Amino acid sequence: MVARPAPAPVPGALADRPVRRDGPPPATEGDVWALLSQIPDPEIPVISITDLGIVREVALDGRAVRVAITPTYSGCPATFVIAIAVEAALLDAGLTPTVTSRIDPPWTTDWLTEAAREKLRRYGIAPPATRGPEACPHCGATTVTQVSRHGSTPCKAQWRCDACAEPFDYFKCH
Amino acid sequence: MSATDPRPPASQPAAELFEFLCRMGDNTLVLGHRLSEWCGTAPALEEDIATANTALDLIGQTQMWLGLAAETEGAGRSADDLAMTRDAWDFRNLLLVEQPNGDFGRTLMRSFLFDAWHRLMLERLTLSGDPRVAAIAAKAVKEVAYHADRSAELVVALGDGTEESHGRMQAALDRLWPYAGEMLADDAIDRAMAEAGIAPLPSALADPWEESVRTTLTRATLTVPEGAFAHRGGKDGARHSEHLGHMLTTMQWLQRAYPGARW
Numbered sequence: 001m002v003a004r005p006a007p008a009p010v011p012g013a014l015a016d017r018p019v020r021r022d023g024p025p026p027a028t029e030g031d032v033w034a035l036l037s038q039i040p041d042p043e044i045p046v047i048s049i050t051d052l053g054i055v056r057e058v059a060l061d062g063r064a065v066r067v068a069i070t071p072t073y074s075g076c077p078a079t080f081v082i083a084i085a086v087e088a089a090l091l092d093a094g095l096t097p098t099v100t101s102r103i104d105p106p107w108t109t110d111w112l113t114e115a116a117r118e119k120l121r122r123y124g125i126a127p128p129a130t131r132g133p134e135a136c137p138h139c140g141a142t143t144v145t146q147v148s149r150h151g152s153t154p155c156k157a158q159w160r161c162d163a164c165a166e167p168f169d170y171f172k173c174h
Numbered sequence: 175m176s177a178t179d180p181r182p183p184a185s186q187p188a189a190e191l192f193e194f195l196c197r198m199g200d201n202t203l204v205l206g207h208r209l210s211e212w213c214g215t216a217p218a219l220e221e222d223i224a225t226a227n228t229a230l231d232l233i234g235q236t237q238m239w240l241g242l243a244a245e246t247e248g249a250g251r252s253a254d255d256l257a258m259t260r261d262a263w264d265f266r267n268l269l270l271v272e273q274p275n276g277d278f279g280r281t282l283m284r285s286f287l288f289d290a291w292h293r294l295m296l297e298r299l300t301l302s303g304d305p306r307v308a309a310i311a312a313k314a315v316k317e318v319a320y321h322a323d324r325s326a327e328l329v330v331a332l333g334d335g336t337e338e339s340h341g342r343m344q345a346a347l348d349r350l351w352p353y354a355g356e357m358l359a360d361d362a363i364d365r366a367m368a369e370a371g372i373a374p375l376p377s378a379l380a381d382p383w384e385e386s387v388r389t390t391l392t393r394a395t396l397t398v399p400e401g402a403f404a405h406r407g408g409k410d411g412a413r414h415s416e417h418l419g420h421m422l423t424t425m426q427w428l429q430r431a432y433p434g435a436r437w
Contacts, residue, residue: 028339071313073230074228074234103309103313106309138192148220148224150227150322150324154230154231
């Protein structure tokens with residue numbers, strides 16, 4: 001009988017990682033927010049996690065910091081990646097982070113900042129609106145047609161511009 | 175990442191609550207897995223993506239429901255343990271959601287019948303006396319409203335479609351209708367949940383469910399089968415169909431081969 005192979009060892013997500021520290025750790029919660037605003041959304045890297053409105057709380061106590069994050073969609077695979085990115089950034093800054101998930105109140109696209117909506121538009125994604133995309137993010141025409149209610153990530157749908165005929169992603173109103 | 179913030183209410187029927195949470199989480203887990211079986215093979219790219227997205231939502235909801243179930247149980251098990259190390263007799267999902275995919279029409283009909291119930295159930299659960307249940311429901315209902323709209327739209331498009339698509343949707347309805355009754359039947363766990371103010375009685379959902387489902391099926395030019403026979407035994411685990419065990423051997427393969435494997 002052939003011995004069953006052992007599964008490959010998997011390193012811890014943050015273990016064995018050189019910690020980079022430039023200057024003193026963030027001294028205020030505002031500093032922590034500023035730090036978090038530098039972390040991109042892994043699926044739409046043009047906007048940050050604070051643009052997305054998913055950082056719900058930052059509580060700083062000396063070097064200990066608690067950060068609460070809310071998922072956009074409950075099964076969004078990026079949520080886990082974001083939690084690791086937040087933890088890594090705070091460790092790098094010399095803090096001791098505790099990252100928790102908070103589902104209540106549920107995330108809504110109303111929490112996207114105005115800056116984020118403009119960044120999405122320039123990136124080629126129509127920002128959320130109650131009645132669907134207001135205009136084609138490529139040419140600005142307002143005659144647009146839904147191709148599918150779903151898209152390449154849980155937060156997007158597929159649309160097409162009737163004027164320039166280009167397909168585009170629409171950030172679903174949620 | 176740790177569990178949710180709100181604390182449990184002072185007194186609650188823990189054993190019955192655990193059962194109830196397993197029912198919610200096992201429904202989403204089993205249907206989520208079934209839908210994921212279409213990934214890469216659905217009849218059109220858009221439908222493939224939509225089906226996979228729906229599966230993803232359901233698996234995400236499973237993490238919340240089974241996470242709370244594990245916390246309620248207090249036996250040191252996690253959501254992953256509940257999903258991957260229980261066998262068929264410990265699953266508490268409805269018989270409907272474990273039925274095989276069949277053709278795409280049957281998959282859609284199964285989703286349609288379940289989604290209509292799921293939306294109603296979650297809407298009521300947002301008012302649950304247990305704030306943790308209410309929070310999960312508030313998160314999930316936004317996603318499930320989307321699922322329900324899509325499956326109803328497609329049931330109409332295909333039911334009121336070609337002769338071929340109509341025939342397949344009618345066959346799917348005839349086959350799956352006897353599995354719908356289990357969603358709307360009360361048992362001792364349901365009564366305990368209702369008395370504790372945690373969840374509505376399933377029978378209280380029967381009228382709005384029938385109304386919404388029959389309205390859509392009429393638009394789809396489909397005929398609702400006569401007779402009130404309902405298969406039972408999924409949500410209490412007494413008589414799962416043979417399909418669940420086969421599904422679990424696939425879904426749980428890795429944990430069965432390498433118990434405790436992590437990555």
